[in-house]
Amino acid sequence: xxxxxxxxxxxxxxxxxxxxxxxxxxxxxxxxxxxxxxxxxxxxxxxxxxxxxxxxxxxxxxxxxxxxxxxxxxxxxxxxxxxxxxxxxxxxxxxxxxxxxxxxxxxxxxxxx
Amino acid sequence: xxxxxxxxxxxxxxxxxxxxxxxxxxxxxxxxxxxxxxxxxxxxxxxxxxxxxxxxxxxxxxxxxxxxxxxxxxxxxxxxxxxxxxxxxxxxxxxxxxxxxxxxxxxxxxx
Numbered sequence: 331x332x333x334x335x336x337x338x339x340x341x342x343x344x345x346x347x348x349x350x351x352x353x354x355x356x357x358x359x360x361x362x363x364x365x366x367x368x369x370x371x372x373x374x375x376x377x378x379x380x381x382x383x384x385x386x387x388x389x390x391x392x393x394x395x396x397x398x399x400x401x402x403x404x405x406x407x408x409x410x411x412x413x414x415x416x417x418x419x420x421x422x423x424x425x426x427x428x429x430x431x432x433x434x435x436x437x438x439x440x441x442x443x
Numbered sequence: 444x445x446x447x448x449x450x451x452x453x454x455x456x457x458x459x460x461x462x463x464x465x466x467x468x469x470x471x472x473x474x475x476x477x478x479x480x481x482x483x484x485x486x487x488x489x490x491x492x493x494x495x496x497x498x499x500x501x502x503x504x505x506x507x508x509x510x511x512x513x514x515x516x517x518x519x520x521x522x523x524x525x526x527x528x529x530x531x532x533x534x535x536x537x538x539x540x541x542x543x544x545x546x547x548x549x550x551x552x553x554x
Contacts, residue, residue, distance in 0.1 A: 361540055372546040373532070380540060388541075420486055424540065431477055432534075432542060434487040
């Protein structure tokens with residue numbers, strides 16, 4: 331079945347540590363996205379990529395980094411510069427261009443310990 | 444900047460009721476609007492996608508309408524069931540292939 335796989339489901343980060351969240355899709359979608367979800371604030375866009383080897387900052391990119399070396403993969407690194415990383419992280423993909431819907435993964439819950 | 448608002452923030456209804464969830468957006472220059480469902484601790488499941496040139500879409504007991512000129516969409520759920528309990532999110536796609544989300548409506552359907 332086609333879809334998006336996020337791993338791990340739960341992740342714990344110590345202060346000052348970098349962690350990487352995985353996102354893999356087998357939908358052959360060109361575009362991929364990372365969103366952060368906090369209670370009462372809806373979803374906010376962190377980074378997005380419309381093609382391999384290219385990506386753009388979203389609304390809250392500070393303290394995060396991404397790469398897009400393969401069409402299927404769009405990992406997100408939460409760096410130590412992100413002061414409040416505890417949140418639910420969602421990855422999504424869509425076919426390139428407008429008029430196509432988005433498919434979301436099942437999310438990774440990151441907690442700072 | 445596009446802003447999306449969903450009303451009400453929470454809704455509790457008895458099983459069997461028909462209900463309407465509302466979504467409004469400030470910039471009518473959208474490509475499409477998508478309704479999602481989110482269960483607690485889970486990802487988003489797409490329910491309906493309405494292109495900017497369309498007025499409505501239907502899937503089973505769900506019907507979504509779009510009035511682009513007035514910046515409004517509604518999601519109609521017929522004959523609600525306890526399994527419909529979830530948070531419903533509205534999102535609009537604008538230029539640059541970006542989705543802007545509302546904060547959602549938390550729906551509880553009581554048996």
